[in-house]
């Protein structure tokens with residue numbers, strides 16, 4: 390609606406106080422800020438003034454625009470152009486746009502995490518009920534990793550897609566995902582000190598990103614597989630040239646199968662009553678221990694000359710962990726401990742910093758004891774291939790490779806996960822709720838469903854035409 394039409398409509402309303410209808414008895418004052426146009430009309434007959442706004446109470450158009458740019462998979466410039474073309478030329482500032490966008494990150498990523506978690510549990514329940522006694526319980530997943538840009542990428546994302554069939558789903562759901570990002574630093578001039586404008590979670594090279602993502606995904610899924618006694622079979626898609634980690638994937642299955650039993654025993658031992666004073670360290674201990682094994686195993690499979698030996702790994706698992714918990718990361722491996730290369734990151738509680746030497750000795754003897762468990766049997770993993778194409782296309786929908794979405798990379802990746810797992814309509818609703826804390830009305834939901842259905846029918850039609 391045009392601003393002048395809107396204002397003349399407001400002026401033609403009768404005064405809400407004395408009901409006078411003659412417009413010339415009133416004066417008005419407007420204030421424009423970003424997309425919002427507020428108007429105060431003062432009646433000269435009764436001296437009452439009334440305020441009107443083009444925005445719903447509690448919902449700013451600037452917020453909605455930031456939300457729309459995310460869900461629509463476009464950046465601020467594209468959306469600015471689109472709005473200006475339809476005549477919305479008074480727009481919000483860059484700063485408030487990114488502030489609104491930043492506020493949506495956490496709820497969107499949380500909701501994608503929740504979705505992948507629920508689906509993983511549904512899959513495990515389903516496999517469990519179909520499982521025959523004596524058979525190995527296997528969870529087949531595909532691992533895929535993509536970089537924000539082809540070269541010198543500052544961000545990368547990776548995910549586990551379920552490769553089996555799940556009733557009610559005709560695509561591969563995402564059951565785990567992670568993104569790694571470099572910090573973003575700006576330096577105004579040569580002599581100026583640099584300033585961090587975005588805190589990343591990674592500082593390795595882009596070649597190490599895939600490795601780092603895989604470690605996090607394996608660590609995340611580990612406790613669930615321990616509980617349910619499933620073995621993970623990791624498969625990889627795509628060609629060897631673009632996916633360097635491919636070569637070691639069958640090994641991951643093998644390392645993992647061993648580790649699952651070892652890790653389960655360690656956790657069980659650690660949780661014994663006699664060690665109750667160290668129970669709060671469970672997460673630190675398990676993550677550090679597992680990551681060291683993943684890291685050493687992967688490096689060995691990549692035939693790196695400096696791959697750590699068995700003894701070195703065991704040493705780091707104990708001494709590295711103790712020093713790490715004392716906030717000394719000098720001997721930590723950089724893919725196991727991100728604080729090593731990112732000193733601005735904080736070591737999470739609990740730590741050993743306020744413990745006495747005697748208590749630390751006790752901690753050392755406890756973890757040395759519980760880490761001394763017989764290793765399990767290797768399980769041969771078969772390599773299967775499948776298509777991750779649909780999901781990769783979805784990522785591109787939200788993360789155009791030509792655009793550097795440094796501030797919203799992980800949020801946009803989470804949107805692709807929601808789109809894949811829950812559908813486009815649910816993704817739109819979730820983003821709207823994340824932005825406004827309000828649900829769509831029934832008629833809004835019906836309208837959205839209508840075009841979502843039209844689109845998916847068109848996709849099916851195109852696909853069948855292509856196959857003919």
Ligand SMILES: [Zn+2]
Nearest residue numbers: 404407432435
């Ligand atoms: Zn009046």
Ligand SMILES: [Zn+2]
Nearest residue numbers: 713718721726
């Ligand atoms: Zn460390």
